[in-house]
Amino acid sequence: MESKSIHNSEFAHKRLKKRYGKERRFRMWGVAAICFALASLGWLLFSLVGTGFTAFQQNFMSIEVTLEQSIIDPQNTNDRETLRGANYRRIIQNTMYNQFPDVTERKAKQELFALVSASGATNQIRQMVYNDPSLIGKTIRVTVPTSDQVDQLLKGYIKRDVPESRRKISDQQIAWIDDLKSRKIIKKKFNTILFTNPDSRDPELAGIASAVIGSVMIVLIAFLLALPIGVGSALYLDEFAPKNKFTDLIEININNLAAVPSIVFGLLGLAVFINFIGFQRSIPLVGGMVLALRAFPTIVIATRASLRSVSPAMVDGALSLGASHTQAVFHQKLPLAGPGILTGSIIAMAQVLGETAPLLMIGMVAFVTEIPNSISDPATALPVQIFLWSDSAERAWSERTAAAIIILLVILVMMNGVAIWLRNRLEKRR
Amino acid sequence: MSDIESPSTDVKFTCRDVKVHYGDFEALHGIDIDIPDRGVTAFIGPSGCGKSTFLRTFNRMNDTIEGCRVSGEVLMDGQDIYDKTLDPVLLRAQVGMVFQKPNPFPKSIYDNIAYGPRIHGLTSSKAELDALVEKSLRRAGLWDEVKDRLKLSGTGLSGGQQQRLVIARAIAVSPQVILMDEPASALDPIATAKLEALIDELKERYCIIIVTHSMAQAARVSDKTAFFYMGDLIEFDDTEKIFTNPSNSRTQDYITGRTG
Ligand SMILES: Nc1ncnc2c1ncn2[C@@H]1O[C@H](COP(=O)(O)OP(=O)(O)OP(=O)(O)O)[C@@H](O)[C@H]1O
Ligand SMILES: [Mg+2]
Numbered sequence: 001m002e003s004k005s006i007h008n009s010e011f012a013h014k015r016l017k018k019r020y021g022k023e024r025r026f027r028m029w030g031v032a033a034i035c036f037a038l039a040s041l042g043w044l045l046f047s048l049v050g051t052g053f054t055a056f057q058q059n060f061m062s063i064e065v066t067l068e069q070s071i072i073d074p075q076n077t078n079d080r081e082t083l084r085g086a087n088y089r090r091i092i093q094n095t096m097y098n099q100f101p102d103v104t105e106r107k108a109k110q111e112l113f114a115l116v117s118a119s120g121a122t123n124q125i126r127q128m129v130y131n132d133p134s135l136i137g138k139t140i141r142v143t144v145p146t147s148d149q150v151d152q153l154l155k156g157y158i159k160r161d162v163p164e165s166r167r168k169i170s171d172q173q174i175a176w177i178d179d180l181k182s183r184k185i186i187k188k189k190f191n192t193i194l195f196t197n198p199d200s201r202d203p204e205l206a207g208i209a210s211a212v213i214g215s216v217m218i219v220l221i222a223f224l225l226a227l228p229i230g231v232g233s234a235l236y237l238d239e240f241a242p243k244n245k246f247t248d249l250i251e252i253n254i255n256n257l258a259a260v261p262s263i264v265f266g267l268l269g270l271a272v273f274i275n276f277i278g279f280q281r282s283i284p285l286v287g288g289m290v291l292a293l294r295a296f297p298t299i300v301i302a303t304r305a306s307l308r309s310v311s312p313a314m315v316d317g318a319l320s321l322g323a324s325h326t327q328a329v330f331h332q333k334l335p336l337a338g339p340g341i342l343t344g345s346i347i348a349m350a351q352v353l354g355e356t357a358p359l360l361m362i363g364m365v366a367f368v369t370e371i372p373n374s375i376s377d378p379a380t381a382l383p384v385q386i387f388l389w390s391d392s393a394e395r396a397w398s399e400r401t402a403a404a405i406i407i408l409l410v411i412l413v414m415m416n417g418v419a420i421w422l423r424n425r426l427e428k429r430r
Numbered sequence: 431m432s433d434i435e436s437p438s439t440d441v442k443f444t445c446r447d448v449k450v451h452y453g454d455f456e457a458l459h460g461i462d463i464d465i466p467d468r469g470v471t472a473f474i475g476p477s478g479c480g481k482s483t484f485l486r487t488f489n490r491m492n493d494t495i496e497g498c499r500v501s502g503e504v505l506m507d508g509q510d511i512y513d514k515t516l517d518p519v520l521l522r523a524q525v526g527m528v529f530q531k532p533n534p535f536p537k538s539i540y541d542n543i544a545y546g547p548r549i550h551g552l553t554s555s556k557a558e559l560d561a562l563v564e565k566s567l568r569r570a571g572l573w574d575e576v577k578d579r580l581k582l583s584g585t586g587l588s589g590g591q592q593q594r595l596v597i598a599r600a601i602a603v604s605p606q607v608i609l610m611d612e613p614a615s616a617l618d619p620i621a622t623a624k625l626e627a628l629i630d631e632l633k634e635r636y637c638i639i640i641v642t643h644s645m646a647q648a649a650r651v652s653d654k655t656a657f658f659y660m661g662d663l664i665e666f667d668d669t670e671k672i673f674t675n676p677s678n679s680r681t682q683d684y685i686t687g688r689t690g
Pocket of ligand 1: 452455457475476477478479480481482483484495
């Protein structure tokens with residue numbers, strides 16, 4: 001080695017060392033940033049799962065119910081209205097009293113009855129009798145949810161060592177609960193209610209079914225509207241529109257639209273779709289249309305980016321064979337841009353699924369206790385449901401809120417996973 | 431095509447005072463040339479002299495470049511191809527083009543060849559299309575190599591095979607002219623030799639215009655050679671004459687490697 005070489009001098013070595021030092025510091029910053037992001041994410045997931053996972057199980061009571069003729073239908077009319085309006089509450093009360101025959105005092109009886117989810121149990125047997133009147137007079141075994149207080153106690157959220165006056169459940173009730181548990185009448189089971197029930201005033205009966213169906217409808221409507229309109233606009237702007245000040249203006253505006261706060265879209269939807277056109281409030285149709293507006297700029301931008309990433313050689317190849325410009329675009333360019341467009345659209349739909357504010361504006365915060373059957377039935381959406389539940393004070397709600405958030409996150413992760421999978425698959429086919 | 435001015439039978443293209451502008455920049459300063467019908471015409475010249483630009487005037491691919499304007503007269507078989515009533519789509523069906531980088535569509539080999547015939551409605555049955563695909567691949571000397579994998583993607587072929595596939599794709603629409611812009615620049619010597627042999631065969635049926643940076647290639651494959659320099663046509667003559675006894679000193683300098 002020539003020590004005279006300028007790359008071999010002491011100064012050069014110093015410079016090299018400095019350069020490496022800089023690079024190392026930069027890498028350290030990068031690692032620190034990633035660690036911070038991962039830690040935040042981990043913390044979020046940990047707290048969510050920590051609060052939410054218990055909601056996937058719930059305490060149920062397996063009880064024998066005697067469907068007495070004298071209570072349900074004393075005149076033996078078998079009339080549907082009588083069957084519907086009968087005093088099933090009485091039957092459940094009797095059943096509960098039978099668990100502890102020595103309880104006679106009125107107040108104690110009330111407390112005993114409070115262990116079961118009153119409306120959950122009565123609705124369940126009402127439905128059974130209504131569907132099959134031949135059950136009247138028989139004794140059947142049903143599994144009904146316990147009240148949310150019992151559930152919370154057994155999950156350990158209501159502390160037994162708190163003085164009786166400061167908890168919602170009495171010492172007597174705790175004794176009964178422990179007894180029922182030891183008799184295997186109260187059991188913890190997987191919580192299907194959470195998935196199959198609509199919203200309810202009683203936390204133990206509340207589920208996300210109506211919200212999920214509402215969300216699915218909204219996302220589908222938004223997809224069906226925004227995809228063709230978005231892809232069409234992008235194609236026209238990129239391939240066919242004359243390049244002038246006016247189309248530049250449109251382009252800038254579409255890009256700006258993507259940055260508009262989503263609540264503005266809600267206001268727009270309220271003004272145009274509900275107040276001007278006169279659609280009903282709270283329906284998925286309007287929600288879907290509003291969120292289609294929200295997804296539109298994202299899809300336009302994704303489509304234009306993927307159209308531009310297609311090699312011009314493909315279009316040239318088609319043109320040189322005598323394809324018209326339109327043919328070259330539709331036969332060669334669009335199919336190649338397809339995976340990118342699809343991925344962008346799925347990401348846009350994931351955004352739509354998580355959108356809350358615009359739905360609040362168009363009244364989709366309604367308390368919906370029925371599963372919507374069509375896009376013009378009142379419905380709510382998963383994030384709105386989460387918002388509603390998070391507003392309720394009782395401990396049982398926060399558990400369910402966290403569970404609903406976990407479900408929403410799982411759906412979002414799945415959608416993004418599908419997007420990645422589709423892109424890889426379609427790109428491999430080239 | 432109808433004959434308007436009764437051109438001499440062996441001239442395919444007649445160019446008069448062809449100028450091409452990219453915006454304000456004049457890339458070609460008025461070219462006059464007669465391209466013969468059968469045989470290979472080579473365009474040579476230093477980089478940036480306008481060979482590709484001139485080649486693209488023959489199938490009006492310059493129209494697709496924003497800001498590009500062509501003036502002057504380009505006649506094909508006596509008819510002005512820049513006539514307002516002439517649809518460039520029909521022109522391009524008659525004047526095929528092969529690009530520097532092989533650009534097969536990311537579709538099956540079969541669909542690559544069938545694309546042109548399909549958009550022009552050249553065949554009326556599946557059997558006819560099959561036959562046309564086979565004929566085109568045979569002409570491009572690719573049939574034996576790909577006949578068992580017509581359903582596989584065209585992009586899975588080697589570079590040389592891809593370039594011949596693209597030629598077959600152009601042949602399938604029955605052009606009269608094939609333009610080639612440095613078709614061998616991305617190929618290895620063996621693939622290049624195959625391509626040159628193919629050009630040798632094709633010149634019996636088609637008018638071929640080829641842009642090349644390789645003097646040797648121009649000398650091997652072409653019958654006529656045009657030398658361009660800074661947007662001007664300096665010399666156009668039989669290839670043999672250009673390479674042995676050029677009349678212009680700049681041509682001489684270029685082919686002997688003194689400029690370039
Ligand atoms: N799309 C374009 N826009 C603007 N100028 C262009 C464009 N294409 C070519 N030019 C210019 O026109 C001139 C001729 O270019 P052309 O590509 O025809 O040269 P060439 O002879 O094919 O060069 P090469 O051998 O490097 O391919 C060059 O000065 C080039 O910069
Ligand atoms: Mg070129």
